[in-house]
Amino acid sequence: MMETAEKKARPSTGMCPSHCCPPQLLLLVTVTLMPMVHPYGFRNCIEDVRTSLCFRCIQRFLESPALAVSDLPPNAISLNLSYNLMRCLQPSAFARLPRLHTLDLAYNQLETLSPGAFHGLGALVVLDLSHNRLTTLAEGVFNSLGNLSLLWLQHNPLSTVSPGALLPLLNLRRLSLRGGQLNGLGAVAVAVQGLAQLEQLDLCENNLTTLGPGPPLPASLHTLQLCNNSLGGLVGGSPEMLWHVKILDLSYNNISQAEAFTQLHLRNISLLHLMGNPLDVFHLLDISDIQPRSLDFSGLELGTHGLKKVCLRLQGPRALQRLQLQRNGLKVLQRNALASCPVLQELDLSWNRLQQVGCAGQLLDKKQQEELEVLTVEHNLLKKLPSCQGAQVLPQLHNISFRFNRILTVGSHAFAYAPALQVLQLNINSLVLLDRQALWGLHNLTELRLDNNLLTDLYNNSFTELHSLHTLNLRNNRVSVLFPGVFQGLSELQTLDLGGNNLRHLAAQSLQGLSKLRRLYLDRNRLLEVNSRVFAPVQATLGVLDLRANNLQYISQWLHQPPPFRYLSSLYDLKLQAQQPYGLKMLPHHFFQGLVELQWLSLSQNMLRAIPPDVFEDLGKLRSLTLADSSNGIHDLPDGIFRNLSNLQFLDLENVGLHSLTLEVFGNLSQLQVLHLARNELKTFNASVASRLSSLRYVDLRKCPLSCTCDNTWLRGWLNNSRVQVVYPYNYTCGSQRNAYIHSFDIRVCFLDLGLYLFAGTAPAVLLLLVVPLVYHRTYWRLKYHWYLLRCWVNQRWRREEKHYLYDSFVSYNSADESWVLQKLVPELERGAFRLCLHHRDFQPGRSIIDNIVDAVYNSRKTVCVMSRSYLRSEWCSLEVQLASYRLLDERRDILVLVLLEDVGDAELSAYHRMRRVLLRRTYLRWPLDPTAQPLFWARLKRALRWGEGGEEEEEESSGGGAGRPREGDKQV
Known part of the structure; x- marks a missing residue:
C-alpha cells in the first residue's frame, strides 16, 4: 500500500466554513458541481415540450423574423410566427434554419415579400402566409422552395400574381388563394401552368369575373374551387382549360344561364358543386356534357x-x-x-x-x-x-x-x-x-x-x-337523478358521458351493470360528494373519471367514510379541477388511497389551502400532476408531499402562491421533465433542487419576482447554460425593476467584502512567518529532497525535446529474489507493454559490469529496485541504487521506484546507511501477501512507471493503501 509522511501528518479538516472561502470560489464550485441540469432559452420562442425542434413565437409583437430566428438552433424543423406585427420579409430572413419543414406566418401585417425572402429553406414543405396584407406576388419571392408542398395565401388582398412567381415551386401540391382580390382565372393559370405536381387550387372568395384567357390548368390538378366569386357568364374559358379537373366548385357565383357551360368540357368532371346559383339545373343537363351523377x-x-x-x-x-x-x-x-x-x-x-x-x-x-x-x-x-x-x-x-x-x-x-x-x-x-x-x-x-x-x-x-x-353520450341535458339499474343491460358499454347535467348524488347502484365501462364523464354537474360504493361495479375496468366543475367540498382533513376511489385500481386519469363555487379547499388524508395505477391527476383551479403530506402516497405511477391556479390557497407545500412520486414527469404549479422550493418537497422527483412555476412568489430557484431534478427539460418561471441579489448569482449562470428550456429567460426582470434583468445583472457587488480581503491577505503572511522556521528546523532534509523534485518537475515541464529511452524500466534485484522477479514482476509488466531491462538478458557480454549498470540506468526511463534483506546485503545492488540516485540529482527527475518485498526491521536497516537514506526520502511500494490486494499493487506500480511519460508532469505517488515512506519519528532505521 502507498503512504507518505505528508499523508500521515496531514490532519482531517472537515468541511471548510463558508466565511473562509472567497465568494468567487463559492460561485465557481456551485455552478460547476450542482446542475447536471443545464438550462437554455430563447428570447421570443418556446420549444414544444413533446416535439423537439418545433418552436412557437406567437403574440410576441415581433416586427422582424430576425428577432425570433437569431437564437434558434439551425436544425429547427418547425417555426410558428403567427399573430405578430411583421410587415416585410427581407432577403434570407430564415437562412439560419436550413432544415425548416414548416413555417407559419399567418395573422401578421405582411405587405411585402422581398425576392429571396425564403432563401436557404430548401427543405420547407408547408408555408402559411394567410391573413396578411399581401397585394402582389413578385418573381423571385419563392426561390429556393423547390420542396414546398403546401402554400396557404388565403385572406390576403392579392390582386396580382406575377407569371414567374410560382415557377420555383416544382413540388407544390396544394395552393390556397382564397379571400383575395384576383380578377381573372387566366392570370392564375399562367402562374401555375409550370406546377406539374399541383393537385388542389382554391380561389374562392375572390373577384373572379372571367375564366380566361389563359392556358390550360396543369394536368395534375384534380380539385378547383371557384366558389363565392362573380363568374356569372364563365367568360373566356377555353374547352381545354378544365380538361383534367375532377372536382369543380362553382357555388355562389350568380350563374343564371346554363348556356355558359356549353363552351367548357365537363365530361371528365366527377363532382360539380353549383349551390347558390339561380340556375335551371335540368336545362344545364340538357345542353352540357356534364354527367348527372357528377352534379351536386x-x-x-x-x-x-x-x-x-x-x-x-x-x-x-x-x-x-x-x-x-x-x-x-x-x-x-x-x-x-x-x-x-x-x-x-x-x-x-x-x-x-x-x-x-x-x-x-x-x-x-x-x-x-x-x-x-x-x-x-x-x-x-x-x-x-x-x-x-x-x-x-x-x-x-x-x-x-x-x-x-x-x-x-x-x-x-x-x-x-x-x-x-x-x-x-x-x-x-x-x-x-x-x-x-x-x-x-x-x-x-x-x-x-x-x-x-x-x-x-x-x-x-x-x-x-x-x-x-x-x-352513450348524455352530455348537457337536465338529468338530476340516476335511478338504480338505469344502465342495466349495457354490458358492453365502454364510454358513458353524463357531463353538464344536474346530478347531485349518485346512488350506490347507479352504475350497476356497466361491467366493461372504461370512461366515465361526470363533469359540470352538482355532485356534493363521491362514495366508494358507487364505483364498486366498475372497479376492475374504469380508466378515466372526469369530475371537473362539481360541488365537491371537504371540511375536515379526516374522512368519515372509506376513501372515495379505493376500489378504482385500474383508473389512470382523474380530473378534479375547478370545483364550485370556490374550489376544493381541502384534501383529506389518504384521499387518493387505492389509485395505484393513476397516471394523470388534475386538481387545478381549486384554491387548495390544506394538503396533507400523505395524500399522494399511493400514486407511485403518477406521471402528470396539475395544481395550478390556487393562488389564494397553497402558498407552500408540506415536506414530503411528493416523496413517492418518483415517476412524475409533468408538474404544473402555476399561480399557487409558492414562496420557495425546498429539497424536502422536490428532492425525489428524479424523472420530472416539465415544471410550470409561473406567477408564483418565488425570488429564486433553489440550486439544490435544480441539481436533484436530473431529468428536467422545461421550466416556466414567468411573472415570478426573481430578485437580483447575491443569492441568485448561481441562477444567472444557470440561465445562460444549456439543456433545460427556460421559458423566455431574457424577460425575467429583477423584481419591480424594469431595466434590470436576471440573466445580466452585475454580480461584482457580491464580492466586495473589504474585511474578507484584508483577512485573506494578512492571515497567510502571519501564518507563513510562524510556520516556516518550524518547518525548516524539523524537515530540512525533506524540504531539500522536495526542492530537487520541484526542479525536476520544472525542468521536465519546459523541456522542448523528450529523450527516447531504450527501456521503460531497469529492474535492479538480487539473485535471491530472481524467482519473484521472473515469475511475477516481468510477466505482469511486459504484459502491460512495458520494456524492461534485465541484467541476465540485456547486459552486453564482455563489457565491464559497471558499464553495463550505467548504461542500463541511463537508457531506462525509470529504475525499479526490488528490495529485500538479500538486496540490502548486496554490494552490486547498493551500487545500482547509488548510480540511480546520481542520475536523479543530475537530471533532476524522479526516476526511482522502490518495491519492498519483505519487512525489514529498524535494526537490520541501520547498518545500511545509504539504503536507509533512500528509504527515508523516497515513496515505496510494499508487496502484499494477500492475493486480493495484489491487483492494486500492480496498478500502482504501472502508474508509477508511466508517471511523466509524453512530457507530462512528474509527481510523487502520495496516497492510497499499500504504500509508505518511513519517518524517523515513527520508525528507528
Whole structure:
C-alpha cells in the first residue's frame, strides 16, 4: 500500500466554513458541481415540450423574423410566427434554419415579400402566409422552395400574381388563394401552368369575373374551387382549360344561364358543386356534357316535382353511392317520394325545411330499402320521431343522423325499421321525452348520441335492449337523478358521458351493470360528494373519471367514510379541477388511497389551502400532476408531499402562491421533465433542487419576482447554460425593476467584502512567518529532497525535446529474489507493454559490469529496485541504487521506484546507511501477501512507471493503501 509522511501528518479538516472561502470560489464550485441540469432559452420562442425542434413565437409583437430566428438552433424543423406585427420579409430572413419543414406566418401585417425572402429553406414543405396584407406576388419571392408542398395565401388582398412567381415551386401540391382580390382565372393559370405536381387550387372568395384567357390548368390538378366569386357568364374559358379537373366548385357565383357551360368540357368532371346559383339545373343537363351523377344538386332550385326529375336524371345501371339534396328548400316528402331514384347507399337531406320523414322506408321502393346504409337529415325542422313498429325494414341501414332539429319526443320503437343500426345521432335537439321502448330492437347499436337535449329522466328499461352499445353520450341535458339499474343491460358499454347535467348524488347502484365501462364523464354537474360504493361495479375496468366543475367540498382533513376511489385500481386519469363555487379547499388524508395505477391527476383551479403530506402516497405511477391556479390557497407545500412520486414527469404549479422550493418537497422527483412555476412568489430557484431534478427539460418561471441579489448569482449562470428550456429567460426582470434583468445583472457587488480581503491577505503572511522556521528546523532534509523534485518537475515541464529511452524500466534485484522477479514482476509488466531491462538478458557480454549498470540506468526511463534483506546485503545492488540516485540529482527527475518485498526491521536497516537514506526520502511500494490486494499493487506500480511519460508532469505517488515512506519519528532505521 502507498503512504507518505505528508499523508500521515496531514490532519482531517472537515468541511471548510463558508466565511473562509472567497465568494468567487463559492460561485465557481456551485455552478460547476450542482446542475447536471443545464438550462437554455430563447428570447421570443418556446420549444414544444413533446416535439423537439418545433418552436412557437406567437403574440410576441415581433416586427422582424430576425428577432425570433437569431437564437434558434439551425436544425429547427418547425417555426410558428403567427399573430405578430411583421410587415416585410427581407432577403434570407430564415437562412439560419436550413432544415425548416414548416413555417407559419399567418395573422401578421405582411405587405411585402422581398425576392429571396425564403432563401436557404430548401427543405420547407408547408408555408402559411394567410391573413396578411399581401397585394402582389413578385418573381423571385419563392426561390429556393423547390420542396414546398403546401402554400396557404388565403385572406390576403392579392390582386396580382406575377407569371414567374410560382415557377420555383416544382413540388407544390396544394395552393390556397382564397379571400383575395384576383380578377381573372387566366392570370392564375399562367402562374401555375409550370406546377406539374399541383393537385388542389382554391380561389374562392375572390373577384373572379372571367375564366380566361389563359392556358390550360396543369394536368395534375384534380380539385378547383371557384366558389363565392362573380363568374356569372364563365367568360373566356377555353374547352381545354378544365380538361383534367375532377372536382369543380362553382357555388355562389350568380350563374343564371346554363348556356355558359356549353363552351367548357365537363365530361371528365366527377363532382360539380353549383349551390347558390339561380340556375335551371335540368336545362344545364340538357345542353352540357356534364354527367348527372357528377352534379351536386344541393342548393339548386328544383321547382315543382323537382325531386322526381332529379331521380329520373340519376337513373342508371349502377347503384348510386350517395344522393345529396342539401339546401333545396324541401318541406314535405310524400310517400315513395324517392321511389323513382336509383338504388342508394347514402341519402343526405340536410339543410332543408322538413318537419317529418316518417319511418324512412316509406320514401323508398323495395329495392332501395334493401340497399340504403346511411340516412342524414340534419338542420331541418323535425319535431318528433313517431313509432315505427311494423314498418318496412331497411336491413342495411347502419347510420342515422337527426342532429340539429327540433325533436321533442321519440316514440315507441321509433327505429324498428333499422334493426342493423350501429350509429344513432339525436344530439342538439330539444328532446324532452324518450319513450321507454324508443330504442327497442337496436341490438347492434354501438354509438348513441343524446347530448345537448332537454332530457330530465332516464328510465330503468330505456337502454336494456342495447347489448352492443359502446358509447352513450348524455352530455348537457337536465338529468338530476340516476335511478338504480338505469344502465342495466349495457354490458358492453365502454364510454358513458353524463357531463353538464344536474346530478347531485349518485346512488350506490347507479352504475350497476356497466361491467366493461372504461370512461366515465361526470363533469359540470352538482355532485356534493363521491362514495366508494358507487364505483364498486366498475372497479376492475374504469380508466378515466372526469369530475371537473362539481360541488365537491371537504371540511375536515379526516374522512368519515372509506376513501372515495379505493376500489378504482385500474383508473389512470382523474380530473378534479375547478370545483364550485370556490374550489376544493381541502384534501383529506389518504384521499387518493387505492389509485395505484393513476397516471394523470388534475386538481387545478381549486384554491387548495390544506394538503396533507400523505395524500399522494399511493400514486407511485403518477406521471402528470396539475395544481395550478390556487393562488389564494397553497402558498407552500408540506415536506414530503411528493416523496413517492418518483415517476412524475409533468408538474404544473402555476399561480399557487409558492414562496420557495425546498429539497424536502422536490428532492425525489428524479424523472420530472416539465415544471410550470409561473406567477408564483418565488425570488429564486433553489440550486439544490435544480441539481436533484436530473431529468428536467422545461421550466416556466414567468411573472415570478426573481430578485437580483447575491443569492441568485448561481441562477444567472444557470440561465445562460444549456439543456433545460427556460421559458423566455431574457424577460425575467429583477423584481419591480424594469431595466434590470436576471440573466445580466452585475454580480461584482457580491464580492466586495473589504474585511474578507484584508483577512485573506494578512492571515497567510502571519501564518507563513510562524510556520516556516518550524518547518525548516524539523524537515530540512525533506524540504531539500522536495526542492530537487520541484526542479525536476520544472525542468521536465519546459523541456522542448523528450529523450527516447531504450527501456521503460531497469529492474535492479538480487539473485535471491530472481524467482519473484521472473515469475511475477516481468510477466505482469511486459504484459502491460512495458520494456524492461534485465541484467541476465540485456547486459552486453564482455563489457565491464559497471558499464553495463550505467548504461542500463541511463537508457531506462525509470529504475525499479526490488528490495529485500538479500538486496540490502548486496554490494552490486547498493551500487545500482547509488548510480540511480546520481542520475536523479543530475537530471533532476524522479526516476526511482522502490518495491519492498519483505519487512525489514529498524535494526537490520541501520547498518545500511545509504539504503536507509533512500528509504527515508523516497515513496515505496510494499508487496502484499494477500492475493486480493495484489491487483492494486500492480496498478500502482504501472502508474508509477508511466508517471511523466509524453512530457507530462512528474509527481510523487502520495496516497492510497499499500504504500509508505518511513519517518524517523515513527520508525528507528
